[in-house]
Amino acid sequence: MPLNKEIQPGDNDELTRERLQATFDTQQMAAALWGSDLARKRRELAKKVDKLTVLHDSKDMSFMTREEKLSENARKVVQMFAHVADIVEDPSDDAEMFHLSSNAIGHEGHPFGVHFVMFIPALKAQADDEQREKWLMPALGLQLIGTYAQTELGHGTNLRALETMATFDKATDEFVIHTPTVTALKWWPGSLGKSSNHAVVSANLIIDGKSYGHHNFMVQIRDENTHKPLKGITVGDIGPKMAYNASDNGFLGFDHHRIPRRNMLMRHAKVDKNGVYTKPPHAKIGYSAMVHVRSVMIGHQGMFLGSASTIAIRYSLVRRQGEIKEGSGEVKILDYQTQQHRLFPQLARAYVFMFAGKEVRELYQKVLSDMEKGETTLLADLHALTSGLKSVVTHLCVAGMEQCRMACGGHGYSRASGIPEIWGVAVGGCTYEGENMVMLLQLARYLMKAVKETKKGKSLGRLVDYLLLPQDRHSLIGRVPQGEYGPHLAAFEHIARRQIFKVADELTKLQDKGMSKEIAWQKKAVELQRAARLHTRFYLAACFHRKVQSVVDGRIREALADLYHLHLNYELLDMVNYALEDAYLKADQVDFIREDMYRLLETIRPNAISLVDAFEFSDRELRSVLGRRDGHVYENLYKWAKESELNRADVLPYFDKYLKPMMLAARQRSNI
Ligand SMILES: CCCCC/C=C\C/C=C\C/C=C\C/C=C\C/C=C\CC/C=C/C(=O)SCCNC(=O)CCNC(=O)[C@H](O)C(C)(C)COP(=O)(O)OP(=O)(O)OC[C@H]1O[C@@H](n2cnc3c(N)ncnc32)[C@H](O)[C@@H]1OP(=O)(O)O
Numbered sequence: 001m002p003l004n005k006e007i008q009p010g011d012n013d014e015l016t017r018e019r020l021q022a023t024f025d026t027q028q029m030a031a032a033l034w035g036s037d038l039a040r041k042r043r044e045l046a047k048k049v050d051k052l053t054v055l056h057d058s059k060d061m062s063f064m065t066r067e068e069k070l071s072e073n074a075r076k077v078v079q080m081f082a083h084v085a086d087i088v089e090d091p092s093d094d095a096e097m098f099h100l101s102s103n104a105i106g107h108e109g110h111p112f113g114v115h116f117v118m119f120i121p122a123l124k125a126q127a128d129d130e131q132r133e134k135w136l137m138p139a140l141g142l143q144l145i146g147t148y149a150q151t152e153l154g155h156g157t158n159l160r161a162l163e164t165m166a167t168f169d170k171a172t173d174e175f176v177i178h179t180p181t182v183t184a185l186k187w188w189p190g191s192l193g194k195s196s197n198h199a200v201v202s203a204n205l206i207i208d209g210k211s212y213g214h215h216n217f218m219v220q221i222r223d224e225n226t227h228k229p230l231k232g233i234t235v236g237d238i239g240p241k242m243a244y245n246a247s248d249n250g251f252l253g254f255d256h257h258r259i260p261r262r263n264m265l266m267r268h269a270k271v272d273k274n275g276v277y278t279k280p281p282h283a284k285i286g287y288s289a290m291v292h293v294r295s296v297m298i299g300h301q302g303m304f305l306g307s308a309s310t311i312a313i314r315y316s317l318v319r320r321q322g323e324i325k326e327g328s329g330e331v332k333i334l335d336y337q338t339q340q341h342r343l344f345p346q347l348a349r350a351y352v353f354m355f356a357g358k359e360v361r362e363l364y365q366k367v368l369s370d371m372e373k374g375e376t377t378l379l380a381d382l383h384a385l386t387s388g389l390k391s392v393v394t395h396l397c398v399a400g401m402e403q404c405r406m407a408c409g410g411h412g413y414s415r416a417s418g419i420p421e422i423w424g425v426a427v428g429g430c431t432y433e434g435e436n437m438v439m440l441l442q443l444a445r446y447l448m449k450a451v452k453e454t455k456k457g458k459s460l461g462r463l464v465d466y467l468l469l470p471q472d473r474h475s476l477i478g479r480v481p482q483g484e485y486g487p488h489l490a491a492f493e494h495i496a497r498r499q500i501f502k503v504a505d506e507l508t509k510l511q512d513k514g515m516s517k518e519i520a521w522q523k524k525a526v527e528l529q530r531a532a533r534l535h536t537r538f539y540l541a542a543c544f545h546r547k548v549q550s551v552v553d554g555r556i557r558e559a560l561a562d563l564y565h566l567h568l569n570y571e572l573l574d575m576v577n578y579a580l581e582d583a584y585l586k587a588d589q590v591d592f593i594r595e596d597m598y599r600l601l602e603t604i605r606p607n608a609i610s611l612v613d614a615f616e617f618s619d620r621e622l623r624s625v626l627g628r629r630d631g632h633v634y635e636n637l638y639k640w641a642k643e644s645e646l647n648r649a650d651v652l653p654y655f656d657k658y659l660k661p662m663m664l665a666a667r668q669r670s671n672i
């Protein structure tokens with residue numbers, strides 16, 4: 001039995017030969033990536049979806065209008081829930097459900113796009129027991145469709161400036177929800193425009209003329225039967241986007257719309273019938289749905305990059321172009337060092353982002369169960385970690401996916417490659433759930449606080465313990481026996497620590513000169529976000545290290561270690577300027593890192609296809625002609641192109657309408 005379990009009869013011979021070179025069992029690697037239980041569930045789930053034709057795309061989404069896309073994905077999501085009990089083992093398991101949705105529906109969106117990701121998590125974390133009974137149960141039972149309406153046309157990042165008002169009317173025991181200006185219109189919420197009938201709405205709580213800041217309210221927006229907007233509510237779709245166009249991201253306005261007082265989510269903050277307000281145990285506890293999405297995004301973005309890497313690496317083993325040795329025939333493009341250097345670091349990133357995604361979800365679950373008991377100590381750590389990871393991971397993912405697209409040459413630009421859509425969805429992640437730069441600055445705030453604690457000899461939290469350690473002056477890279485990578489990881493730590501202390505000192509100096517804290521912060525904002533990035537990249541490298549150490553199987557550990565070492569070298573070179581600034585690294589050490597990276601590209605090359613096969617993305621999930629498991633790319637590209645709506649007739653009406661008259665007139669003029 002070959003170690004690569006993706007080999008099947010009828011596959012492209014080239015890919016089979018590549019797969020036979022695997023040094024590890026791909027199913028065991030899948031278990032390392034997903035966890036053994038989820039890996040098994042994914043495999044079984046994909047087989048079941050294959051058999052259920054009602055869950056299959058009726059045609060390629062690239063050839064559909066937006067309305068067709070919305071309708072197609074509404075059809076599939078309904079079928080998916082109708083069959084869910086036969087397909088998944090545990091419908092309450094988000095990870096399993098995400099894989100089902102990924103196989104059956106894809107990533108362009110669907111009517112429940114925000115329902116499961118934000119609406120339900122907001123209810124779980126912020127609704128009290130009675131409210132959970134009233135809304136959470138029906139929401140889980142699909143009796144209603146919800147979204148999360150926070151962002152406004154004029155305000156997204158700065159939540160303190162949100163304008164939507166929720167004014168308490170003691171006489172009727174109601175809140176009056178109102179949109180005072182055009183900039184106060186809710187704008188962007190997923191599935192709001194045409195699909196949802198309920199929304200968790202962020203609005204300023206006003207009692208007796210006093211504002212208590214924004215809180216979350218449950219608002220029914222459409223009639224349950226007619227689906228018409230309720231009186232006092234204006235709602236619609238915001239129009240086409242870069243990608244994600246099967247989602248009806250929407251706008252929403254309120255004209256003195258009344259809701260019962262008990263529609264404010266009251267697990268933590270409360271308003272009683274006399275208008276007495278009770279503060280939550282933590283000012284930002286109402287932000288929990290955002291933290292939830294940030295935590296799930298890390299692993300999902302890793303999967304997006306993993307998908308793009310799979311497509312580009314498989315295609316690079318089918319595509320032949322040019323010769324390395326004259327006369328010996330065209331080579332597979334993956335045999336070029338430049339192609340390996342373009343793709344393998346992206347593959348390594350996809351692996352580590354998935355590992356980090358798992359770690360961060362574990363921390364999220366811990367904080368969630370603490371919050372249930374009113375305990376919020378770890379909230380700040382989780383906020384800092386998710387803010388940094390969300391920003392760095394989305395940024396590196398889209399940069400990496402762009403490399404994957406370019407590595408596929410012209411065919412990468414075609415929607416047949418599948419990369420444009422996943423790229424478009426992934427790049428949205430740089431903006432939603434907190435614009436990346438803003439979130440990096442949130443982490444920087446935490447790091448600056450951590451420096452203050454360090455100066456008192458204390459640590460602010462486990463994630464910043466390393467700030468207490470002394471700085472080494474010189475790196476040991478290349479000065480220790482070959483194969484030891486401890487000094488590489490130490491270099492990440494050194495670079496991060498140095499930048500964090502450097503910017504902290506600079507802030508102090510500016511303030512010592514009389515500058516206000518806020519202006520000093522502005523003067524150093526770019527350096528601060530750099531500190532946040534370097535801290536996060538150190539976290540990622542350390543996470544990769546922890547993962548490799550934890551693997552028991554020798555063959556898996558060895559293959560993962562190759563990726564890890566490549567990651568260390570590649571990422572260090574990407575930020576080498578920081579290590580050169582204080583002569584921590586010398587030129588010969590940088591050369592050493594480069595040479596070792598080139599060596600690793602060659603080491604990884606025979607395992608390349610098996611490393612992407614180990615993700616076990618089904619063809620249905622990848623939705624890519626270039627990334628097909630069987631490697632039969634060309635005949636299927638031709639088949640795909642023939643599906644284009646432009647090929648429905650040899651001559652399209654615009655020819656007779658515009659081009660023919662123009663050419664006839666031109667001919668007549670030339671005959672005169
Ligand atoms: C069918 C079944 C399917 C199942 C599917 C399962 C899963 C799918 C999951 C994902 C899908 C994958 C692909 C998706 C594709 C498409 C997209 C799908 C969904 C996207 C949905 C998107 C939703 C949104 O975007 S919702 C809107 C998000 N908005 C934001 O993020 C706004 C950003 N702004 C802020 O967060 C804040 O304003 C701010 C910048 C943090 C500042 O807040 P502010 O109140 O002004 O505080 P400050 O004064 O700055 O800080 C005070 C103090 O508080 C601390 N702080 C801030 N926030 C938090 C927090 N969250 N927790 C803890 N502490 C916090 C801050 O650090 C500061 O602390 P200090 O004083 O000690 O320094």
Ligand SMILES: Cc1cc2nc3c(=O)[nH]c(=O)nc-3n(C[C@H](O)[C@H](O)[C@H](O)COP(=O)(O)OP(=O)(O)OC[C@H]3O[C@@H](n4cnc5c(N)ncnc54)[C@H](O)[C@@H]3O)c2cc1C
Binds near residue numbers: 432
């Ligand atoms: C695909 C998608 C799905 C979405 N889904 C939802 C949803 O379901 N529900 C919902 O409520 N919202 C949703 N959003 C909205 C999203 O959360 C916001 O777009 C996001 O929070 C960024 O806010 P903004 O658009 O106001 O950007 P802005 O804040 O206007 O950012 C513009 C620029 O200003 C900079 N900037 C802003 N503030 C600062 C600062 N303090 N310091 C330094 N620079 C700053 C940013 O870095 C950025 O470069 C979605 C958005 C997208 C793209």
